[in-house]
Each structure stands twice: as C-alpha cells, then as structure tokens.
Amino acid sequence: MVSPKQLFPLPRASASPEILIFGDPHGDFTPVIAAVECFRPKAIVLLGDIQARQPLHIELQPILALTELWFIHGNHDTDSDADYDNLWGSELAGRNLHGRVVEIAGYRVAGLGGIFRGKIWDPRRPINEAACVSADALRRSTRREERWRDGIGRRHRSTIFPDDFQQLLRSGPANILVTHEAPAVHPHGWQAIDELAETLGVQLVVHGHHHQSIDYLAEGMQSAAAPFRAFGVDMGSHLAWPLDPQRETRLGSPPQDLLELATQVFGAEAQVWLDKPHEQLDGQTPAALAAGGGSEKVRSMLNAIQYGGVV
Ligand SMILES: [Fe+2]
Structure with a gap:
C-alpha cells in the first residue's frame, strides 16, 4: 500500500499563506516538508515535541532555502540526550521562540515552549509560591553530582519557569502567541496562557501538545467576543495564517x-x-x-x- 505521505509533494497552492504553524512532529517531518513545498509560506513555526532523529537542520534541509523556520520546544524534547541534542545542538537552535517575541513574516510572534511542572511552579498558584523562580536558581540548588552537563537536569530544560513566563509577559505587544501548553478553553489548558495572551494583546493563540486539531470558535467552545482566537494543531497537521477569509x-x-x-x-x-x-x-x-x-x-x-x- 502506498503511504499517503508518499503522495507528496502536492501541487502548489495558488495563494501563499504567510505562516504555517505545525503540530508536534515527534520525529516525522514529511508533512512539514510536503506542506512547505506545496504552499511556500514565508515562515513556519513548529509547536514543540520535535524529537528530530538527526540534527533539525539536517531533517529540514530540503526546505531551509524555501522558508524561514522557527519553533518552540515541547516536553518530549528533553526525553533523551538525542532528543535534546538534535534540537538545542542543531544549527537551528537559535530559532527557538521560547520566552521572547520575534517579528516573523510581518507579525510579532510570542513563544512559550515547554510545560508547567508543579515541582517548579503550578501557575494556578501565585508566582511567589513557586518552588523555583528560574533555571539559574534551580541550578544553584542542585548538587554538582546531580547536575546534567553542569546545569539543571535535562527534564527541567522543558519546564516553564516563572522568570521565563514573566519575561515574556513584559515583551509585548504581539500579534500571535504559540505555546506547547493549551489555553484555558482546552480541558487540560491553563488560565495562565489566557492571561499571557491578553497581556500581550494577541489575536491568535495556537497550541500543540494535545494532538488534536481544533478550532475552538467553530466548535462552540469559544465566544466570538473572546479577546483572541484559539486553535489546537495535531501532529501531521498545520494551521495557515492568516485564516482564509472565504x-x-x-x-x-x-x-x-x-x-x-x-x-x-x-x-x-x-x-x-x-x-x-x-x-x-x-x-x-x-x-x-x-x-x-x-x-x-x-x-x-x-x-x-x-x-x-x-x-
Ligand atoms: Fe507535549
């Protein structure tokens, strides 16, 4: 049987979207490469859990000259040394949007990678009750023999620290917020993501992590009067921005x-x-x-x- 992925590349679309935002690849970049070859977006953003099997710039070599690549990391990007090194050790490591706002294809895009882990900070609790405010503080409190590569443990390199969150809060305004965690409209989402989106003044929030492509407004889970539009994007899928007005x-x-x-x-x-x-x-x-x-x-x-x- 012919795999559907082998049917790519698709014919070129007539109108190019500005940005394609992709759900968690988990090591499979075929849909990313195929969509870029088809739609020729100005830029793409990967929503985390990238888990490249070789350095990311090698995985995505076929499209590096076709588009501008950005990403945020997910919780699984710190599962193994290979997951970590193929992302943070790749030539594209500087394209991580986590904790900052970058102008991409004419839009100011804010990024929040990783997940909330209660051992560091449960965002339902005030920040001053967090066990640790920053990766630096965690490193200082970690015994030398327990460190990973002389820093914090590998797993916590995909944890959201209060300092990173607050730095992003102060980095607005922005047009788009990309997150690995979901906003509150998702059953496992977080009010803190909504507060971040509203503080930044974004009109769009796009998240990965939950492996579900969902337009919360179309599903009746979000009001048209909400301050921002929210979408989830599944593995192998993407959201094109701006949305097709037709x-x-x-x-x-x-x-x-x-x-x-x-x-x-x-x-x-x-x-x-x-x-x-x-x-x-x-x-x-x-x-x-x-x-x-x-x-x-x-x-x-x-x-x-x-x-x-x-x-
Ligand atoms: Fe995830």
Whole structure:
C-alpha cells in the first residue's frame, strides 16, 4: 500500500499563506516538508515535541532555502540526550521562540515552549509560591553530582519557569502567541496562557501538545467576543495564517481536519472538490454534506481516493 505521505509533494497552492504553524512532529517531518513545498509560506513555526532523529537542520534541509523556520520546544524534547541534542545542538537552535517575541513574516510572534511542572511552579498558584523562580536558581540548588552537563537536569530544560513566563509577559505587544501548553478553553489548558495572551494583546493563540486539531470558535467552545482566537494543531497537521477569509465566512464549513485531508488528496484543488456536487451524494457537495453532519462519509471518500479505492 502506498503511504499517503508518499503522495507528496502536492501541487502548489495558488495563494501563499504567510505562516504555517505545525503540530508536534515527534520525529516525522514529511508533512512539514510536503506542506512547505506545496504552499511556500514565508515562515513556519513548529509547536514543540520535535524529537528530530538527526540534527533539525539536517531533517529540514530540503526546505531551509524555501522558508524561514522557527519553533518552540515541547516536553518530549528533553526525553533523551538525542532528543535534546538534535534540537538545542542543531544549527537551528537559535530559532527557538521560547520566552521572547520575534517579528516573523510581518507579525510579532510570542513563544512559550515547554510545560508547567508543579515541582517548579503550578501557575494556578501565585508566582511567589513557586518552588523555583528560574533555571539559574534551580541550578544553584542542585548538587554538582546531580547536575546534567553542569546545569539543571535535562527534564527541567522543558519546564516553564516563572522568570521565563514573566519575561515574556513584559515583551509585548504581539500579534500571535504559540505555546506547547493549551489555553484555558482546552480541558487540560491553563488560565495562565489566557492571561499571557491578553497581556500581550494577541489575536491568535495556537497550541500543540494535545494532538488534536481544533478550532475552538467553530466548535462552540469559544465566544466570538473572546479577546483572541484559539486553535489546537495535531501532529501531521498545520494551521495557515492568516485564516482564509472565504473559509471563515462560509457558514457551516467542514471541520479543519477534513479540509486538511482534502488538501492532502487534491492539493490546491481541495476546495474545488469540496464545493462540487457529487453524484454519489445525490448531487450534494462534499462540503455541504460534511457541514450537515456527514463528515465521516466525506472522510471515507477521501481515504478511498487517496488509497486508490473505489469511490
Ligand atoms: Fe507535549
């Protein structure tokens, strides 16, 4: 069977997005490379849990000349020495957005990598109750024989420290906040991320970590009056920014994961296929069927096309 990933590269899209923001790669960069070759964005951002199997600049060599690459780290990027070294030891290590705001493709993008760990700081508690305010303070309190490479333990290099969080709070304003942890709208999200987003004044928050592509507004989990739009992005998926205004204004548009699957199959012609009446749907368009609760039928049609089956 042909892997869907081998179907890439896709045909080039007609309009280039400014930024593509990718869910946790966990060592698989095929969707990242394919999407960059297809859409030619000005920049990309990886949302952490990168876990490159060789130095990141080698993994992404095919697209380094095509786009500008940025990332934040995730909790799994400190799982092993190899995970750590292939990210922080790569020639792209300086592209980590954690704890700062950088202008990318005309937008001010703030980054918060890593996760909250209660042994250091539970952000539901005041910062002055944190066990440790900074990586430096943790290092000083760590016995020499317990240090890793003469610094803090490897695992805590993906922990969010109060000092890093506060430094980012003071770095605004920004347009976009990328985080590994989710904002409060997610069941396992954090109010502290919302407070950070509002302090920075961003209009968009995009998170990874939970392996779910979700448009919280479209799902009815977020109000249109919320101070920022929030999205989660799954492994192998991406969010294109700015959002497609046609898609935004289309009532009852198909779910994001279905649009991405259609893009994998049809490339730039995805929306054309979704909007074309289909005889097997009694003349209904796949987009209308999906918007009316028939996403599964459309998904199986796309899978059948992708794998060479009968539709
Ligand atoms: Fe994660």
